[in-house]
Structures are given as C-alpha cells and as structure tokens.
Amino acid sequence: MPRPPSAQAPPAGGRAPADPAAPLRAAVRSHVWAAGCDHAYLSPREPAAVPPPPVEADAAAWARDRQAVHAGSQIVEVTLHGTGEGAVVLQGMEVRVAARRTPPAWNVYQMSQGCGGGLTPATFAVNLDAPRPLARPVAGNDAGEAIPAPAFPMRVSAAEPVVLRVETATTGCDCDWYLDLRWTGPAGSGTLRLDDGGSPWRTSAHPNRPVYGFATERSRWSR
Numbered sequence: 001m002p003r004p005p006s007a008q009a010p011p012a013g014g015r016a017p018a019d020p021a022a023p024l025r026a027a028v029r030s031h032v033w034a035a036g037c038d039h040a041y042l043s044p045r046e047p048a049a050v051p052p053p054p055v056e057a058d059a060a061a062w063a064r065d066r067q068a069v070h071a072g073s074q075i076v077e078v079t080l081h082g083t084g085e086g087a088v089v090l091q092g093m094e095v096r097v098a099a100r101r102t103p104p105a106w107n108v109y110q111m112s113q114g115c116g117g118g119l120t121p122a123t124f125a126v127n128l129d130a131p132r133p134l135a136r137p138v139a140g141n142d143a144g145e146a147i148p149a150p151a152f153p154m155r156v157s158a159a160e161p162v163v164l165r166v167e168t169a170t171t172g173c174d175c176d177w178y179l180d181l182r183w184t185g186p187a188g189s190g191t192l193r194l195d196d197g198g199s200p201w202r203t204s205a206h207p208n209r210p211v212y213g214f215a216t217e218r219s220r221w222s223r
Contacts (some may be wrong), residue, residue: 022192023084024156030201031059032075032165037115039075040211041068042106042204047221053111053214059177071108072171074203075123076179078164078194082157086186090154090162094180095133098200101174108211109221121165122147128170128177128203135166135179150192168203176200 033039033056043050043066054062063069082088123142126133140147150182156162166179178195212221 001218010123013020013092022190023082023086023088023187024181024183024192025081025083026192026194027079028194029077029082029198030074030196031056031063032077033059033111034075034110035115035119037112037155039073039111039183040071040206041066041109041111042071042104042206042209043068043109044104044106047107050109050212050221052216052219053109059111068109069104069174070201070203071206072202073167073169073204076166076168076194076201078179078183079161080156080164081161082185084158084186087155087157087160088111088185090152090156091163091182091184091189092152093124093135093164093166093182095128095135095168096180097128097133097175097177099176103172103174103205103207103209104130106209108206108209110211110213119143120147122150123165123167124216126166126168128175129172138167170203170205171207174202174207176202203220 035141036056039059041063045066050066051062080090123138124135124137125138126135136150137149139149150164154162178193178200181192181194183190183192210223212223214220215222
C-alpha cells in the first residue's frame, strides 16, 4: 500500500524539504497481549485449519501464517533509544489512519479463555473509530499503586530509553494505521514514522462474527 501523502504541501516548483535523519532507534513490538495472554485475531481460516494458540512471543508468525489480523484491539509497544551523544526530546505523537474498510466476515480466535494480572501499564489509548483519532494518556496500576499517565514532552538518550505503549480499539472499521512521533534534538527536529516495517498496522472490528476459544481438553477450537 502506498504511503499516505504528507499533510504539508510542497513549495511551488519544488519538493517539500525532508526531515533530518532521526537520532533515534526504535524497537517495535506489535503483537503485545494484555496481561501477556489476552488477545484475539480475525482469520479467514476455518477452525479445523487453525492450530492451537501460540505463546505471545510466537504470535507474529502464527498470525502471518493464518492471514490473521488483530481483532477489536491492538497493543503496540515501542522502545526508543537515542543514537547520538545528546538527548532528544519527544514532543508529541499523532495517530494516522491510512485506510478504513468494512470489517471482513472472518472468524474470531481468542488466544485465552481468561487471564489476569496485577499490572496495568500506563498507556496511550486510541479510538480508531474517531474521525480524528488521538493518543489519549491513561494512568496504570501496579497492585494498587497508581502509575502516572504518560505525558509529552519526554527526554530520550542512549542511556535513557523511553517505552511508549499504545492501545488501539475499534468497533466499526477495518483500519490501517501508523504513528508519527515528533522529535527535537541537537541537530534539528523532525518526525519519525512508526509502523509495521514500512507498512501500516491493521486492526479490525468483528461485529457479529463467530468467536472461537481453544478447548485444551479436546484439542480443538469451539464456540
């Protein structure tokens, strides 16, 4: 899919100036499950052709081989390190929806029949159904102790990494989306695109679709 055009028009008779190379290194995890076990995928495969749920670490390969997409929600975790000697300031983050489609008529596969944990990480929550989705800071909780909501600006360097956790949700669209991270550093300022290796991430609603859980005692998926 071609990348969406920049929101800033190029000057007459020339091209828009390019951002300087971001003095940042981003490690992205886009198959993060709530509490390490709670997630769901949409797949066109029938239950008999779908193997048991993977562990979270193997989820990307499992989903790719099943042509599966995130169902209803997606958690993306980005760890940022500075690559130069000076610190970089993260000024803000924009959510860009590249495409909206009608959700596919596929089956939903739950990765767990129920789980929980004492840690609710602080995060940026995103409603992909909004006309202009925003990354809204949300506080977390660790066994009763509040975790402050994340807030920009943030400082990042080679010795001080920053972890951004973004939780998207949709009940109405099959959405392609990515993030634009605005930064300022010693050599200038610019925008770093965060995505799925050059393509948007994909999160889809699943209205009225069959939902399957894996029955371990029978070694098969069942509704």
